[in-house]
Amino acid sequence: MNLVQLLYQSVLRTPDHECLRFKKNGVYESLTYKQVFEHVMGVAHGLHRLGINAGDKVGIMAENCPEWTISDFSILALGAVVVPIYPTVPTQQATFILRNVDVTWVICGDTHHLHTIAQDFPKQLVGAVLISGDVPADMEKPVHSFSEILALGRQIMGNDTGSTAIDFDAISPKELATIVHTSGTSGVPKGVMLSHRNITSNVQSALSVLSVQSTDISLSYLPLSHIFERTVGQFALLYSGATIAYAEGIESIRDNLLEVHPTILVTVPRLLEKVYAGLLQKLDSSPALIRTLLQHDIQKTVAHKSFSGIVAERLVFSKLREGLGGRIRAVVSGGAGLAKDIAEFYIRAGIPVYEGYGMTESAPVIAANPFGAARPGTVGKPLPGVSVRLDEDGELLVRGPNVMMGYYGQEDETMKTLTSDGWLKTGDLAEMVDGYIRIVDRKKNILVLATGKNVAPFPIENAITLSPYIADAVLIGDGRKYVTCLVVPDFVALTDRADEWGLSKDHPEAFVDARPVQLLLRDELRKSIAPFADFEQPKRAKLLPQPFSLSSGELTPTLKVRTKLILEKYKNEVEAMYEGTDYLDIFGSDDQHIVRVADGEPTLEQATKPQRRMWWIIPTAVVMAALLFGIAKAYAFHLPPEYNLPANIAQIGKNTHKINQENAKLVREMGAVSDLDSTTPKIADHLKTIGSGLNHENQNLTQLTTLSQQEIALSKSLSGVADHLHQSLSSVDQSSLDQSQSVAEMARLTQAMDQTAAQLTSTNTEILNKLHQASSDTSEISREMP
Numbered sequence: 001m002n003l004v005q006l007l008y009q010s011v012l013r014t015p016d017h018e019c020l021r022f023k024k025n026g027v028y029e030s031l032t033y034k035q036v037f038e039h040v041m042g043v044a045h046g047l048h049r050l051g052i053n054a055g056d057k058v059g060i061m062a063e064n065c066p067e068w069t070i071s072d073f074s075i076l077a078l079g080a081v082v083v084p085i086y087p088t089v090p091t092q093q094a095t096f097i098l099r100n101v102d103v104t105w106v107i108c109g110d111t112h113h114l115h116t117i118a119q120d121f122p123k124q125l126v127g128a129v130l131i132s133g134d135v136p137a138d139m140e141k142p143v144h145s146f147s148e149i150l151a152l153g154r155q156i157m158g159n160d161t162g163s164t165a166i167d168f169d170a171i172s173p174k175e176l177a178t179i180v181h182t183s184g185t186s187g188v189p190k191g192v193m194l195s196h197r198n199i200t201s202n203v204q205s206a207l208s209v210l211s212v213q214s215t216d217i218s219l220s221y222l223p224l225s226h227i228f229e230r231t232v233g234q235f236a237l238l239y240s241g242a243t244i245a246y247a248e249g250i251e252s253i254r255d256n257l258l259e260v261h262p263t264i265l266v267t268v269p270r271l272l273e274k275v276y277a278g279l280l281q282k283l284d285s286s287p288a289l290i291r292t293l294l295q296h297d298i299q300k301t302v303a304h305k306s307f308s309g310i311v312a313e314r315l316v317f318s319k320l321r322e323g324l325g326g327r328i329r330a331v332v333s334g335g336a337g338l339a340k341d342i343a344e345f346y347i348r349a350g351i352p353v354y355e356g357y358g359m360t361e362s363a364p365v366i367a368a369n370p371f372g373a374a375r376p377g378t379v380g381k382p383l384p385g386v387s388v389r390l391d392e393d394g395e396l397l398v399r400g401p402n403v404m405m406g407y408y409g410q411e412d413e414t415m416k417t418l419t420s421d422g423w424l425k426t427g428d429l430a431e432m433v434d435g436y437i438r439i440v441d442r443k444k445n446i447l448v449l450a451t452g453k454n455v456a457p458f459p460i461e462n463a464i465t466l467s468p469y470i471a472d473a474v475l476i477g478d479g480r481k482y483v484t485c486l487v488v489p490d491f492v493a494l495t496d497r498a499d500e501w502g503l504s505k506d507h508p509e510a511f512v513d514a515r516p517v518q519l520l521l522r523d524e525l526r527k528s529i530a531p532f533a534d535f536e537q538p539k540r541a542k543l544l545p546q547p548f549s550l551s552s553g554e555l556t557p558t559l560k561v562r563t564k565l566i567l568e569k570y571k572n573e574v575e576a577m578y579e580g581t582d583y584l585d586i587f588g589s590d591d592q593h594i595v596r597v598a599d600g601e602p603t604l605e606q607a608t609k610p611q612r613r614m615w616w617i618i619p620t621a622v623v624m625a626a627l628l629f630g631i632a633k634a635y636a637f638h639l640p641p642e643y644n645l646p647a648n649i650a651q652i653g654k655n656t657h658k659i660n661q662e663n664a665k666l667v668r669e670m671g672a673v674s675d676l677d678s679t680t681p682k683i684a685d686h687l688k689t690i691g692s693g694l695n696h697e698n699q700n701l702t703q704l705t706t707l708s709q710q711e712i713a714l715s716k717s718l719s720g721v722a723d724h725l726h727q728s729l730s731s732v733d734q735s736s737l738d739q740s741q742s743v744a745e746m747a748r749l750t751q752a753m754d755q756t757a758a759q760l761t762s763t764n765t766e767i768l769n770k771l772h773q774a775s776s777d778t779s780e781i782s783r784e785m786p
Contacts, residue, residue: 002196003177003235004040004077004168006203010241011037014214019238020066021217021245021260028245028259031066039066039150043074044166046153050105050144051126054079054171057101057179061085061094061117062109064220064246067131067146069234071107072224076196077168082178083191084225086557087113088550093189095120101179101191101408105129107146111136114143173197179408180227182360191408192360194227201401202363203236205383210332210354211371212264214241219262219325221247226558227364228334232356233266254323261325269338270559272331272353273465276342279316281468281493290315317349330354330371334364335558337439339462340377347376355379357439361417361424362386363402367437378436388437389423395443396430397423429456445563447477453535455483460532467524469493472548474566475538476574484577485538486570487584488547489521512543518584525586540583542573 010019015034022029031039052058058075060082062068075082083103085094098106099122106125108114111133117125118139127142135143173196181189210232218237222229237244245260247253253271283291321328331346334356346353354371357379358364366388369380382388386400403424406414417425429440441456448454457475464473464485471490477483491508494517498505501516511517521543529537548554554562554569567574576582 001200002076002168002171002173002175003199004073004171006200006235006239007040007073008037008168010238014241017214017241018243020069021243022066023246023248030243033241036066036070039070040073040077041166042150042153042157043070043146044077044153045156046149046151047074047080047105047129048078048166049152049156050149052078052080052105055176056080056105057083057103059083059085059098059103059106060225061087061106061113062131063087063249064222064224064229065109065131066246067107068109068224069238069244071129071146072230072234076171076177077166079171079175081176084178084180084230086223086225088223088557089116090551090553091116091119095122097181097189097191098122098125100181100189107131114139171196173200176405180225180360190410190413192227193405193408194363195405198363198402198404199231199235201385202231202365202383203239205385205402206232206356206365206368207236207240208384209368209370209380210236210330212237212240212242216240216242216263216329217245217260218242218264218266219245219247219253219256219260220266221250221253221256222266222268222335223557226335227360228268228358228558229266231364232332232334237264257323257325261327263327263329265324265328265331267331267333268335268558269333269342270336272333272338272342272346275320276345277466277468277490277493279320279468280466281496284468285497320349321351324351332356332368334358336560337379337458337462339466341466343374343376347374357437359426361404362398362400362426363404365402366398366426369436375436378433378438380437381435382437388432390430390432391425393443394429394431394440396426396428396437396439398426399423447475447483448479449477449483449535450479450481451535455536460529460536460538461485463531464525464528467528469521469524470528472561474561474563476567476577477538480578483536483538484540484542484574484583485525486544486566486573487521487525487541488544489517491547509545512545518543522584522586522588529586537586539586540577541586542570542577542582543584544570544573 010017011033016032018030019033019036020031047058052075056078058080060068060071060075061084072082081101083097083101085097085106087109094117097103098117102124103122104124104126105128106117107129108117109131111130114128114130114133114136117128118141121140125141127144128139129144129146129149131146135145175196176193177196177199178194179191180194181191216237218233220229220233222233224230224234234244242264245256245262247256328351331351331353333343333353338353338355343353343355352371352374353376354369354374355376355378356365356368358366365383366386367380367382369375369378374380382398383400383402386398386402388399389397391397397419399422403418403422406418419425427443429443429446431438431440439458441458445457446454447457455475455477461473461475464470464487467490469490470487472488474486475483476485489511491511494511495505495508498508498511501514503511503514503517521541525538525541548561548566550557550559554566556562573582
């Protein structure tokens with residue numbers, strides 16, 4: 001069966017069923033299968049009159065529309081070869097494709113596409129057909145309107161005596177049907193030759209797994225110039241007798257979903273990721289009660305019929321389904337890897353996501369998760385008739401009727417990709433689990449560190465971009481001592497919080513230099529990479545001031561990042577990270593956001609979290625001991641030896657060579673007073689910088705203060721002293737007091753506390769229990785010391 005016969009079978013089965021739906025003058029209209037096929041044959045006759053014959057190459061450069069699909073089948077009906085060109089590519093790339101495969105005619109969506117090509121018309125190009133817009137009069141080559149070609153074809157068909165009838169049944173399935181150029185994420189695009197049989201066999205195998213019905217309707221928004229949308233979103237749906245509705249554009253998808261109410265959505269992970277990230281962003285800015293109720297149910301792996309689960313269904317999941325049109329029964333995701341967490345989230349929301357896997361060279365589907373038996377985190381099982389195996393190094397090899405004929409005009413490249421016995425080298429490292437395939441990463445993307453460790457960037461990059469505040473991430477580390485990353489913030493999400501930070505919404509590129517943004521992104525990075533091994537975690541990051549885009553060439557038309565181009569473009573920024581002159585320290589303190597130094601790169605050990613914590617553990621322990629010892633003296637009761645915290649800290653000090661003498665001196669001095677209000681300037685300085693790190697260690701002390709105030713009703717005198725203690729502690733400055741002033745102030749406060757100590761004797765037991773708990777925490781700190 002050839003591709004035209006594939007469509008014709010549905011025409012014979014359901015001629016009056018809705019086939020294509022499209023917007024015209026702001027209202028959706030439609031064509032039946034019978035009407036579509038009449039258009040196909042009319043345009044085919046018109047193109048034939050222009051001189052297009054079997055074997056000729058005809059390009060299509062247009063946005064998704066009925067004319068794209070009709071032109072596709074019309075060219076195929078002539079036995080000619082369809083050459084899709086992404087409508088967003090610049091002149092250089094468009095004309096490269098036209099020249100690479102000797103295209104003779106090109107069908108353009110509008111005058112913009114026509115002028116893109118006209119800037120550098122290839123010599124072999126005979127002319128063009130314009131789908132919409134007025135035909136320019138000053139073109140170097142002849143240009144005809146699409147409606148003109150259709151009218152011409154209908155006229156020919158009306159006058160046909162049989163001698164000029166187009167016999168599409170005569171086209172062999174083995175004949176070349178299309179040349180699809182790879183997206184070129186790492187090099188010059190290659191023209192992949194696919195036969196009618198390559199595609200029809202893939203359609204039939206995919207439908208045995210995906211189970212599309214004639215009652216289904218899909219919203220087409222991915223470019224038809226990509227083989228994934230063309231095979232799954234066009235050929236498979238039409239073979240099933242389903243309906244295709246065309247989105248008006250990427251910016252209109254939300255409105256079109258609500259108008260069309262699709263049952264199937266063919267998409268790429270990026271759209272699913274953005275919806276998920278947007279949801280997390282809204283959740284992050286919700287009231288604390290709502291956030292607490294929803295966060296667990298949105299992010300947990302299994303939905304439960306708990307109260308919070310019901311709230312999540314009402315406030316989140318039902319709204320999400322409504323936003324997708326309210327009738328989605330399946331989302332087919334392909335073109336790139338999808339994070340397991342995201343797939344599970346949509347399944348919990350009642351929107352089954354079926355991830356598939358393939359490549360242009362396999363027409364394209366190799367594997368897919370079956371409807372009703374999806375396994376998130378995998379790309380499913382191999383399609384019926386498709387064989388797979390793992391090479392010695394773990395590379396996935398594929399063989400089947402869907403594997404390409406070869407690369408156009410590049411026999412050497414073909415031999416590198418296809419083995420002598422027909423196996424296609426995918427270039428992807430994979431694992432097989434119970435018949436399901438899990439893609440590890442692109443073989444060429446694996447980072448081999450200078451330490452010999454291998455790092456697969458894809459899972460880590462995927463985890464990072466789950467953050468609602470991060471749009472893209474690219475890991476670096478090949479041949480380096482440790483991993484770093486380039487990070488593109490989600491400027492839309494950050495703009496929503498610009499007022500909160502006092503930033504101008506007119507200059508989002510300046511966000512990366514703002515401290516609140518740096519700290520937010522640092523924390524987001526920490527959370528994202530926490531599950532990975534230490535050697536896999538990026539230690540430094542560079543925040544980029546501009547998003548990746550199609551126009552800059554940083555993204556492919558299917559929104560995948562062109563890593564090779566990115567690394568070349570930002571090579572200076574990469575070197576600055578490793579030289580230590582300009583980077584975001586992912587594991588740095590709150591005061592250490594963007595670092596611009598020149599003191600060399602750290603060792604891996606210096607970049608780990610435990611080492612960074614050590615500097616504040618010791619002053620924290622000393623401060624705790626001083627306070628507890630002072631309180632114990634004021635309350636006039638004796639502690640058992642195991643609660644002698646100053647002694648424990650002194651022992652810790654002995655084990656810490658560099659601070660031994662200083663700590664011992666501080667402990668002796670502070671043991672004679674009852675408060676830490678004005679301890680040595682050095683300790684006060686430490687206390688000011690430890691920030692959030694003190695939260696855990698000071699928890700019991702806070703509880704102790706609360707207990708003293710609430711349970712035993714401290715006198716106004718003691719409250720005044722406590723207030724004074726707090727105010728004094730907050731105002732300590734490194735240069736404000738010398739050691740003698742500190743001791744004098746402590747003595748005065750000790751006398752004040754002694755005057756009220758008699759009122760506290762009845763609470764000794766309760767306080768002792770709290771001290772026991774504080775001692776346990778301090779012992780835990782001691783165990784962390786070297």
